Amino acid sequence: xxxxxxTLAKQALAEGRRLRDELTRRRMLELSAATAxxxxxxxxxxxxxxxxxxxxxxxxxxxxKLTGKVVMYTFAGQRxxxxxxxxxxxxxxxxxxxxxxxVDEPVGEAYGKIxxxxxxxxxxxxxxxxxHNQLSALVNIxxxxxxxxxxxxxxxxxxxxxxDVPANVTVGYRSxxxxxGHTYMLASDSNAKLQYYRKDLFEKxxxxxxxxxxxxxxxxxKELHAPDRDQYGFVTTARRGLFAGLELYQMVRSYGxxxxxxxxxxxxxxEIGHRxxxxxxxxxxxxxxxxxxxxxxxxNAVLAKGSAVFAPFEWGTSVLNNKDFTEFASVFGxxxxxxxxxxxxxxxxxxxxxxxxxxxxxxxxxxxxxxIKHMNSGDYTDSRIGLDYVMNTGQPARSSLLRKxxxxxxxxxxxxxxxxxxxxxxxxIPEAFTVAEALGNDVVAVIAGEKDMETxxxxxxxxxxxxxxxxxxxx
Amino acid sequence: MRSPLxxxxxxxxxxxxxxxxxxxxxxxxxxxxxTIAINSAKPVWSFEPTWEHYREAFVRFEFDRALLxxxxxxxxxxxxxxxxxxxxxxxxxxxxxxGADFMSLTILSLRFMPGVVIAMPFFLMFxxxxxxxxxxGMIIIYVGFGxxxxxxxxxxxxxxxxxxxxxxxxxxxxxxxxxxxRIILPMSGPGIAVTAIFTFVFDWNEFLFALYxxxxxxxxxxxxxxxxxxxxxxxxxxxSGAVVMQLVPMVxxxxxxxxxxxxxxxxxxxK
Numbered sequence: 001x002x003x004x005x006x007t008l009a010k011q012a013l014a015e016g017r018r019l020r021d022e023l024t025r026r027r028m029l030e031l032s033a034a035t036a037x038x039x040x041x042x043x044x045x046x047x048x049x050x051x052x053x054x055x056x057x058x059x060x061x062x063x064x065k066l067t068g069k070v071v072m073y074t075f076a077g078q079r080x081x082x083x084x085x086x087x088x089x090x091x092x093x094x095x096x097x098x099x100x101x102x103v104d105e106p107v108g109e110a111y112g113k114i115x116x117x118x119x120x121x122x123x124x125x126x127x128x129x130x131x132h133n134q135l136s137a138l139v140n141i142x143x144x145x146x147x148x149x150x151x152x153x154x155x156x157x158x159x160x161x162x163x164d165v166p167a168n169v170t171v172g173y174r175s176x177x178x179x180x181g182h183t184y185m186l187a188s189d190s191n192a193k194l195q196y197y198r199k200d201l202f203e204k205x206x207x208x209x210x211x212x213x214x215x216x217x218x219x220x221x222k223e224l225h226a227p228d229r230d231q232y233g234f235v236t237t238a239r240r241g242l243f244a245g246l247e248l249y250q251m252v253r254s255y256g257x258x259x260x261x262x263x264x265x266x267x268x269x270x271e272i273g274h275r276x277x278x279x280x281x282x283x284x285x286x287x288x289x290x291x292x293x294x295x296x297x298x299x300n301a302v303l304a305k306g307s308a309v310f311a312p313f314e315w316g317t318s319v320l321n322n323k324d325f326t327e328f329a330s331v332f333g334x335x336x337x338x339x340x341x342x343x344x345x346x347x348x349x350x351x352x353x354x355x356x357x358x359x360x361x362x363x364x365x366x367x368x369x370x371x372i373k374h375m376n377s378g379d380y381t382d383s384r385i386g387l388d389y390v391m392n393t394g395q396p397a398r399s400s401l402l403r404k405x406x407x408x409x410x411x412x413x414x415x416x417x418x419x420x421x422x423x424x425x426x427x428x429i430p431e432a433f434t435v436a437e438a439l440g441n442d443v444v445a446v447i448a449g450e451k452d453m454e455t456x457x458x459x460x461x462x463x464x465x466x467x468x469x470x471x472x473x474x475x
Numbered sequence: 476m477r478s479p480l481x482x483x484x485x486x487x488x489x490x491x492x493x494x495x496x497x498x499x500x501x502x503x504x505x506x507x508x509x510t511i512a513i514n515s516a517k518p519v520w521s522f523e524p525t526w527e528h529y530r531e532a533f534v535r536f537e538f539d540r541a542l543l544x545x546x547x548x549x550x551x552x553x554x555x556x557x558x559x560x561x562x563x564x565x566x567x568x569x570x571x572x573x574g575a576d577f578m579s580l581t582i583l584s585l586r587f588m589p590g591v592v593i594a595m596p597f598f599l600m601f602x603x604x605x606x607x608x609x610x611x612g613m614i615i616i617y618v619g620f621g622x623x624x625x626x627x628x629x630x631x632x633x634x635x636x637x638x639x640x641x642x643x644x645x646x647x648x649x650x651x652x653x654x655x656x657r658i659i660l661p662m663s664g665p666g667i668a669v670t671a672i673f674t675f676v677f678d679w680n681e682f683l684f685a686l687y688x689x690x691x692x693x694x695x696x697x698x699x700x701x702x703x704x705x706x707x708x709x710x711x712x713x714x715s716g717a718v719v720m721q722l723v724p725m726v727x728x729x730x731x732x733x734x735x736x737x738x739x740x741x742x743x744x745x746k
Contacts, residue, residue: 073690076702077710103691106701113687120599124607124690230516296707305516317707324510325708 059157059381062094068364069099070371072356073117073128076104078318080129080189080354083394084375090384091374098367118143118359126362127372129354132172135184137430138357139175144184145358150369151183157373160380161186164398166420173355177428184357186376188389190397191352192418193250193337194411196303196311196320198224200331210335213345214254214279217312217338221286224309233286235308237294237315238447242433244292245440246350246425250313251276254337256344259427259435259464264473266464268439269457275340277446277453283312284447292447304328313337315352316415318393334411336418351422353397431471438463499722506715513711528712529720532703538717541699546724547610548695549678552617556625556674557667559618564629565655569641579630582623590620590683598687608690616688617678624677625670632666633659668735675728679721696721 074080081104088100103125105113114130118138130138138144151158162170167179169190174181195210195217201224202209211217225233238244248268249259257272267273284291288308290298300319302308304326316334323329339345356372358365377385378398386401390408395415402416426432442460445451451459468474477485505513506528512519532538563582567575597616598607606612636659644658660667682697689698700717703710 075706077705078708079705081702101691104702105690106686106698106704107706108701108704109686116595116598116687120602122602124602297705297709300707301514301709304514307516315707319708326514327511 055383057378057380057382059154059160059377060094062096063370064096066095066367066370067097068367069101070127070364070368071101071103071125071362072368072371073114073125074102074104075107075110075129075354077107078393079395080104080107082392083188083389086388086392086394087371087375087385090382090388091371094374095367095370098364098370100371114138121361123359123362126359126364126368127356128359129189129356130185131354132177132185132187132351132424133426133428133432135173135175135177136428136432139184140430143357143360144175145360145365145369147183147186147358147369150366150373154373157377157380160378161376161398164378164400165190166397166399166422168422169351169353169397169419172351172353172424172428177424185355186372187353187355187397188372188376189354189395190402190415190419191316191395192415192422193313193349193352194316194414194418195335195337196314196411197333197335198309198328198331199333200328201309202333210333211312211338213341214251214283214312214338215341217310218279218282221283221310221312225286230307232288232302232308233310234283235288235291235294235299235302235311236283236313237296237299238284238287238291238444239293239295239298239440240444241440242436243295243440244443244447245436245438247313248277248280248439248443249425249436250337250350251280251340253348253350253423254345255279255340255342256346260468264468266461266468268464269461272344273457273460274453275342277443277457279340280443281446281453292444300325303332313349316395316411316418318395318409318411321410332411334414336414336421347421348423349418349421350425351419352425353395353419431467435464435467438467502715502718505711506719508712510712528710528716531710531713532717532720536699536702536713536717538696538699538720541694541696542720544610544689544693545679545696548613548617548693549675551610552614552621552678553671553675555614555618556621557671559622560625560629560670561655561660561667563622563626564633565659567626568630568633569638579627583627585623586620594683594687597684601688607688608692610693612688613685613693613695616684617681620684621674621677625674628670628673629663629666632663632670636662665735668732672729672732676725679725 072084074084081102084102088102091098091100111131111134114128114134115137117125117128119141121143135144165187169187170183171177171179171181173183173185173187175184197209197211197220199209201207202220205223207220207223209220211220221233223233224231236247238247252258252268252273255272255276257270257276258267261267268277288294288302290302290308294302296315296317299308299311299314300317303311303314303320306326306328319325320332320334321329326332336347337349339347356375358368358372362368374381374385375389376397378400379386386396386398386404389396390401390405395409395412396402397419399416399420402412402419406412406416426436429435439460442451442456442463446453446456507524507526508519508522509525509527512522566572567579572578601607601612604612606615640658640662641654644654649657680697681695682701685695685698686701689695696717700714700721703714703717
């Protein structure tokens, strides 16, 4: 097996070779970027810098007067840990007097630490990655800086960013989380629930996939389900609590439902809620045994082993297209999640992804913003930025980058198609995680046979209402 | 010749030991398996061993730095804990202190609280003192959290040492410090060994405080290993390689102090 670094270098060079085949001006620029990335991951920064002169876009500028130290907190591992570090060479070219330290921490504990650092008004960092579902809580405690004044200083870049990152993504990083809200985070990273399927098995079974509706998804799960051969027709992340809650909510959204109505009344014990839950339970008849205890890594592990073969709503990830991770890497297809069968149904995958904010309690805020902005840049600034981001396991929020690098990660196309129609995974309120946990507990109770669906739906609405009442939503 | 019953006990003992060692065997095996074999649907018994996971631990996860941090912090904390515990436990066991029993219980009660309850106050205090992500900060925490247990354990061992020996020493003109140094220390060797091992193992594996207090400079092994758990993928090979390496110092310490430890545990058993 080769290391990540070697894999990245090979991927970058392969990208360069591919681009060399089409020698248009644009392709030449891209080729330079690929060479630059390859050179960088191979340790040859000088070569990368030389290539940089051909890769600058109209938004490129440098500033050696900007000084300070940027400490960025991110999550360890692929997608979040590596991309910011990959930004350092090009950032240093632009801002040679800004020092940057990227600190990564275990992802499993990160949410609590983000909240704790912000609540304690820590000045030990000046930017960190956060979930859009945490934004309202972080804004409430005054931890974030409004980015609008900075964005106003560079209208060209701002226009490029908001044109490239879908509006239903960027709205999550505003406060209030409406199109009129002020921007408090820039989202370099995106994700959505995707439909993962095995193209080889679909072809063998004569299934014209992927599934468009959940009715089709049930038929596909049934067709592929062969537990005697250790092949299960359905898998999802239905671990008790938050994960399971999001599974039901995905179904509810696909049938055109909502979590709360305008008066903050929960909307699960409704016709749509019943239909969504029934569909989920039908799919569960073909579930892999790991499903009820599964988070993402468990689902990906059984998909990688070939023991589960169809995941109609699983969070987007590059691991299933990684040949070092699974022997089925080349046959995994990805598509937008199915919708319901009713007229009001729609393809509405739940939205994931992370953004970065400037810490209101820290100094060197200008430098911190420049680093965030640099990381969120596309070809408008320099084509090496997006390339470095993707080649270092990043999953961009910019549609242009997702489409441009679909050869590197085939699921990028499904992700690009999904993020333009995605919807918040939780209601954007400070109680987001509490209501999701409560929802998920009842969902699992039904799947595990501890409750019937009717009782559970009543209990779900009652529990949601109680949480909202205690938080003062009905005063 | 061994009786059938004794043989049955031997077989049972081997079985139990094998059962305990099975996870370690699995971890070692995983650490040298190629990733594709780890993720294979059927167990793969025949494969070409790879050191790639060990290399990955060092190259991508800076395992050497975390190993050094852990060594500095844990060895220092264990040493300081043992020195302080020795004097404190002797005082509580031997000197006529009013309310010694209550004091002992109060000291131990610090361990009654879940760590997470005091992690946040520690974070805030250390932030004010600018001691976040420092080796000294971690040593202070480990000494503070390890001391009650060490004092309590050592006090039990000290109380088992016959008073006559100390009185004889006192008649010969020895003071408190000399008594501790020349009499108590050699006689409570097994107890000290057991306490040191427990303290070392606790600190070496401690996760919660390290998670909150360290960031980049003073990151310890358990934190570095937990970074190998991605949200979408667990790097089983790399984790296994790291765990094998993390086990080595503990195994060495336990082997070195094994003889004392058995005596110490037996001493506790007859108490």
